[in-house]
Amino acid sequence: MDQMTPLAADTSLIDALREIVGERGLLLGEDVALRSCDPFRPVPPEGGIIVRPASTEEVSAVMAFCHERGQPVVTHGGRTGVAGGAFTARDQIVISMERMNRIEEIDEFNQCLVAQAGVPIEVLHNAASDANMLYPIDLGSKGSATLGGTISTNAGGNRVLRWGMTRANLLGIEVVLADGTVVSAMNRLTKNNTGYDMKHIFAGTEGTLGIVTRAVVRLVPKPASQQVAVVAVPSYDAVLEMLKSARKLPALSAFEVMWQDYYDLMANSNTGRRPLETGSPFYILMESMGYNEEQDEQQFMAFLENSFEQGLIVDAVTSQSLAQVQEMWRLREGGEVFAAQMWPIVSSDISVDVRKTDEYVGKVRAKLSAAYPGLKMVTFGHLGDGNIHIGIHVGPDTVEEELNVEHILYDTLRDYDSALTAEHGVGQVKKKFLPDHVEPGVLTVMRHLRDALDPDRLLNRDVLL
Numbered sequence: 365m366d367q368m369t370p371l372a373a374d375t376s377l378i379d380a381l382r383e384i385v386g387e388r389g390l391l392l393g394e395d396v397a398l399r400s401c402d403p404f405r406p407v408p409p410e411g412g413i414i415v416r417p418a419s420t421e422e423v424s425a426v427m428a429f430c431h432e433r434g435q436p437v438v439t440h441g442g443r444t445g446v447a448g449g450a451f452t453a454r455d456q457i458v459i460s461m462e463r464m465n466r467i468e469e470i471d472e473f474n475q476c477l478v479a480q481a482g483v484p485i486e487v488l489h490n491a492a493s494d495a496n497m498l499y500p501i502d503l504g505s506k507g508s509a510t511l512g513g514t515i516s517t518n519a520g521g522n523r524v525l526r527w528g529m530t531r532a533n534l535l536g537i538e539v540v541l542a543d544g545t546v547v548s549a550m551n552r553l554t555k556n557n558t559g560y561d562m563k564h565i566f567a568g569t570e571g572t573l574g575i576v577t578r579a580v581v582r583l584v585p586k587p588a589s590q591q592v593a594v595v596a597v598p599s600y601d602a603v604l605e606m607l608k609s610a611r612k613l614p615a616l617s618a619f620e621v622m623w624q625d626y627y628d629l630m631a632n633s634n635t636g637r638r639p640l641e642t643g644s645p646f647y648i649l650m651e652s653m654g655y656n657e658e659q660d661e662q663q664f665m666a667f668l669e670n671s672f673e674q675g676l677i678v679d680a681v682t683s684q685s686l687a688q689v690q691e692m693w694r695l696r697e698g699g700e701v702f703a704a705q706m707w708p709i710v711s712s713d714i715s716v717d718v719r720k721t722d723e724y725v726g727k728v729r730a731k732l733s734a735a736y737p738g739l740k741m742v743t744f745g746h747l748g749d750g751n752i753h754i755g756i757h758v759g760p761d762t763v764e765e766e767l768n769v770e771h772i773l774y775d776t777l778r779d780y781d782s783a784l785t786a787e788h789g790v791g792q793v794k795k796k797f798l799p800d801h802v803e804p805g806v807l808t809v810m811r812h813l814r815d816a817l818d819p820d821r822l823l824n825r826d827v828l829l
């Protein structure tokens with residue numbers, strides 16, 4: 365086939381795919397063009413073909429066919445990933461998991477849930493809640509982000525300091541390999557050391573080793589209480605002191621920090637997200653979720669009062685209703701607000717030793733403002749896990765300057781105990797920085813694994829390394 369000819373014009377390819385997944389399983393033309401591989405801007409899949417298998421067997425048959433033909437694919441979940449992992453080039457077809465959206469079982473005795481990979485996280489939450497349980501992975505994109513996408517990126521989110529990242533909540537996995545082989549390790553046992561652990565081999569590998577088709581995830585009993593507070597804090601030392609003592613709260617479930625630049629932008633954005641006055645250097649959103657309402661509330665309030673007495677907090681507001689809980693979280697999760705106000709934007713999701721995070725942020729800000737007088741920068745994130753997000757706009761040339769801005773962000777990171785990406789993954793966006801942030805031996809193992817499982821690089825070819 366002529367390299368410049370879109371795949372969508374290849375009728376033999378389309379007929380063969382239709383044969384496997386049926387008419388409903390195939391999207392072409394405008395249905396493809398109107399989709400985006402990015403949550404914030406239009407980036408259509410360039411190959412022009414979306415295949416939507418409805419079962420593991422269909423995924424397997426599609427991959428067996430693609431393997432025979434040497435046809436590269438990109439897997440799509442909810443397309444909320446922000447590392448460019450779902451970007452699809454002209455020679456690649458999309459395998460979308462959107463029709464594999466069934467919750468198969470909630471096992472109350474083993475406290476787990478079995479589902480297909482295309483189920484959105486919010487749907488899992490609702491199903492778990494109906495059974496009086498909680499699926500602890502919670503993130504701003506939960507309405508669209510899928511089980512398979514969150515497994516493939518090992519998503520983190522808001523409650524990692526209590527329940528860990530996706531990997532920690534995964535019990536079993538089913539994956540289709542590049543040649544169509546089905547690997548079924550749908551374990552629901554807590555303890556199983558029978559050889560290599562399949563869920564850990566595939567989780568966090570960004571779709572490069574296999575397509576996740578089903579999984580078993582761990583549930584916890586649904587908490588009976590939820591308290592949220594937003595507090596204003598006078599210094600980073602006070603933030604660290606708060607974090608140290610908050611860790612002793614048995615029901616602590618989130619410790620999110622907003623630097624003043626982020627809080628002020630949100631508070632001045634006319635979205636009503638202004639629980640406290642602006643002007644403090646730091647704001648913390650703290651949450652406690654427990655199983656004894658009276659005791660949890662008493663411990664949470666005592667912690668806040670104690671922090672006030674020590675001068676660690678200068679102002680605070682606590683939630684009095686579920687609506688206020690949601691309002692406070694909307695303040696912290698306001699990605700769409702700052703993205704709209706600062707677009708175009710360079711964003712990052714780094715980890716730094718929590719003792720040094722503000723020093724790192726200060727260095728980055730100093731370097732960027734020296735280079736770009738029009739700098740707008742916001743910093744916020746899951747500081748309880750040492751993970752922050754920095755959003756940067758340097759003026760109308762932000763897109764042209766992206767590489768330079770990224771160098772400032774990531775080269776500065778190398779002075780610290782740090783990670784290039786804490787939760788979003790490497791994708792296509794951070795690939796060029798990977799060799800500077802992991803040891804050569806680690807890269808070698810990654811390449812060996814990929815070569816062993818997908819020697820022809822059919823799966824997410826342009827992702828990771």
Ligand SMILES: Cc1cc2nc3c(=O)[nH]c(=O)nc-3n(C[C@H](O)[C@H](O)[C@H](O)COP(=O)(O)OP(=O)(O)OC[C@H]3O[C@@H](n4cnc5c(N)ncnc54)[C@H](O)[C@@H]3O)c2cc1C
Pocket residue numbers: 403438439440441442443444445446448449450461481502503504505508509510511512513514515516517518519520521522570571572574575576577699700787788791824827
């Ligand atoms: C507003 C907002 C808030 C967010 N907050 C957080 C947060 O707090 N924490 C966090 O970790 N992330 C966050 N994210 C990023 C994103 O939601 C996560 O990366 C999520 O895990 C992506 O899931 P998805 O289903 O949308 O995957 P997609 O975006 O569709 O895909 C992401 C990657 O996984 C691969 N993939 C998808 N499905 C499969 C599958 N079944 N098998 C194999 N590979 C697959 C894709 O090829 C791609 O490389 C946020 C994003 C937005 C837009």
